[in-house]
Amino acid sequence: MVDETPPVIETPYVRIATLEDVEGIVDVMCQAFKHDPVLNYLSNAPKLLDETSDPKHHNHRRIFLRFLLKASFLVDGRITVVVDPNASSANEGAPRERIVAAAYWLPPNKRLAVWMIPTIVRAGALAVVKVWGLKPKLLFQRMIFDYQETSHGQLHHAFKRKGTKKSIDDTWYLQMVGTDPEYQGRGLMSLLFREAYTHDPKSTYTLEATTSKSRDQYAHLGFEDCISINFGRGKADAQGLTAKGEKAVGLEIYGMIKVGTYFFFTISSSHRHHYNSIVVTRSTTIAPGKHRSASL
Numbered sequence: 001m002v003d004e005t006p007p008v009i010e011t012p013y014v015r016i017a018t019l020e021d022v023e024g025i026v027d028v029m030c031q032a033f034k035h036d037p038v039l040n041y042l043s044n045a046p047k048l049l050d051e052t053s054d055p056k057h058h059n060h061r062r063i064f065l066r067f068l069l070k071a072s073f074l075v076d077g078r079i080t081v082v083v084d085p086n087a088s089s090a091n092e093g094a095p096r097e098r099i100v101a102a103a104y105w106l107p108p109n110k111r112l113a114v115w116m117i118p119t120i121v122r123a124g125a126l127a128v129v130k131v132w133g134l135k136p137k138l139l140f141q142r143m144i145f146d147y148q149e150t151s152h153g154q155l156h157h158a159f160k161r162k163g164t165k166k167s168i169d170d171t172w173y174l175q176m177v178g179t180d181p182e183y184q185g186r187g188l189m190s191l192l193f194r195e196a197y198t199h200d201p202k203s204t205y206t207l208e209a210t211t212s213k214s215r216d217q218y219a220h221l222g223f224e225d226c227i228s229i230n231f232g233r234g235k236a237d238a239q240g241l242t243a244k245g246e247k248a249v250g251l252e253i254y255g256m257i258k259v260g261t262y263f264f265f266t267i268s269s270s271h272r273h274h275y276n277s278i279v280v281t282r283s284t285t286i287a288p289g290k291h292r293s294a295s296l
């Protein structure tokens, strides 16, 4: 007798992450951010990371990425993941489904700030300082002043230029997004973004793209390419690797904004005409507790 029950196709889907997912997410980020210019710069890397020949530094980066993830959880970040139910996790004892992409969204007015010492320590900052061998002053200078403050300041000015009274802190901020390289180019980041837009369609979203490729992808997903931000000049090359002289041109990142509906209520009428060309993104509908899946 022929079984006519249609086969259950388990495709990747988006769900909210829990603390149990920490190692699975860090696995993904370690692969996705292996050659990321900002991470190269923050870790004072002299060359591109190669996990096979340099497991020690690979592990150091893992410790930093774990710190960033835990800090995002601690400041009430909304962490979402795409899981592939048909692939098993590399971590022993972990659930069968494998995390293949993740996004850390910090809600409006929830940010990690330099004065949050207990949070920073709880997230594991001391381990980062220890393994990276950087003087805490240098690490903080690079992380807080060179990167965060420069980019925050530039985005703040971009907001002002748009004529809004809103603060950049009133937006959802993308702390991080990454897709396992094996799964890139299959629409998984789009799933994460469209789920976020569905969750809070009226809010404004901000982020920094650390490469021109991700900048173009964010533009495709509705972000405007507002400002190009250069930092690390005189200390690092364009890949964020330690450099001197002519090669030390610094890194280029891109602060971007996706304007939500509420933005228009706080914008002066003289600036409204700038927004006729805003990209409207395809929306997704995810019922509470349900997930939209991607085809791989």
Ligand SMILES: CC(C)(COP(=O)(O)OP(=O)(O)OC[C@H]1O[C@@H](n2cnc3c(N)ncnc32)[C@H](O)[C@@H]1OP(=O)(O)O)[C@@H](O)C(=O)NCCC(=O)NCCS
Pocket: 032, 033, 036, 101, 175, 176, 177, 178, 179, 180, 183, 184, 185, 186, 187, 188, 189, 190, 191, 208, 209, 210, 211, 213, 214, 216, 217, 218, 220
């Ligand atoms: C950036 C990154 C997360 C993208 O993830 P991904 O899952 O491969 O992205 P997707 O396949 O979902 O592509 C996103 C969208 O961009 C589109 N896109 C792809 N290449 C594009 C390009 N060159 N220009 C414009 N749009 C492009 C895709 O078609 C897709 O849109 P669609 O769903 O409407 O078809 C991934 O490349 C990554 O992890 N990179 C390393 C880490 C990093 O740079 N993170 C960002 C800085 S925080």
